[in-house]
């Protein structure tokens with residue numbers, strides 16, 4: 090379990106984290122979602138003792154990272170796959186971790202197998218690794234101490250679709266065995282397919298949190314009709330809030346029955362009526378963070394959600 094309690098981090102006059110509170114529970118994959126610069130990495134750095142908070146606390150299994158006796162045995166961390174020593178081979182990096190944590194020598198082979206790095210690949214220097222291979226090696230290093238908790242910052246970066254599926258299955262298995270997983274991403278689709286719980290951060294503040302189902306169901310109802318303008322007027326006249334309106338349809342912050350009734354009362358023929366689910370999460374993400382984004386969302390940030 091990871092507990093973040095009223096965490097604030099200021100750099101001079103700039104507030105990077107503003108009273109951030111959430112938990113990541115055992116047996117669950119918690120997705121930490123937010124646009125670039127929202128504060129995900131800063132939160133994770135505080136968790137593992139790399140950044141000192143201005144106020145508040147972050148504990149892992151009830152203790153601050155610095156107070157864990159053999160941290161690698163309790164929490165696996167991957168903050169930046171490119172930060173691994175470029176001049177060492179993958180095998181050397183794992184062997185150092187194995188010796189530091191006083192693990193059996195077989196642990197290195199086990200991890201290479203787990204992340205599918207071949208004998209030849211593991212003997213290459215990291216500077217010759219692709220980003221995807223670095224991510225696999227980073228995940229192997231995080232897992233080698235068989236920790237209960239995993240903290241991963243953008244772990245899917247650089248993985249191809251098969252690699253993303255592999256990682257998803259690996260994290261699912263880890264959580265199903267009772268582990269706690271916290272992973273950050275600015276890719277909506279990635280979080281949507283992997284996470285059980287979602288915490289959304291924007292401008293250093295938590296703007297939404299809950300189970301994926303709660304977050305999705307709170308994203309409203311998607312309704313379509315030939316007369317979209319009339320439809321939007323009808324739901325508004327019925328006292329329902331329109332979350333977004335485009336040529337693709339209208340998303341309303343209400344259940345499907347209320348939206349259907351409003352359209353029926355106005356004599357508007359509905360052509361589609363359903364929970365906004367995936368598209369709603371994208372809409373919610375954009376909305377929740379719209380006035381808090383420090384950088385514009387890039388095309389790559391949105392590409393996953395278009396799937």
Ligand SMILES: Nc1ncnc2c1ncn2[C@@H]1O[C@H](COP(=O)(O)OP(=O)(O)OP(=O)(O)O)[C@@H](O)[C@H]1O
Pocket residue numbers: 100103105123124125126127128129130131132275383
């Ligand atoms: N050492 C620092 N000094 C000053 N500002 C900092 C420092 N570290 C981070 N920040 C600022 O804090 C904010 C949050 O940064 P952070 O790296 O946590 O965001 P993020 O959500 O991880 O974004 P990304 O997805 O781009 O990595 C940014 O505006 C960043 O510029």
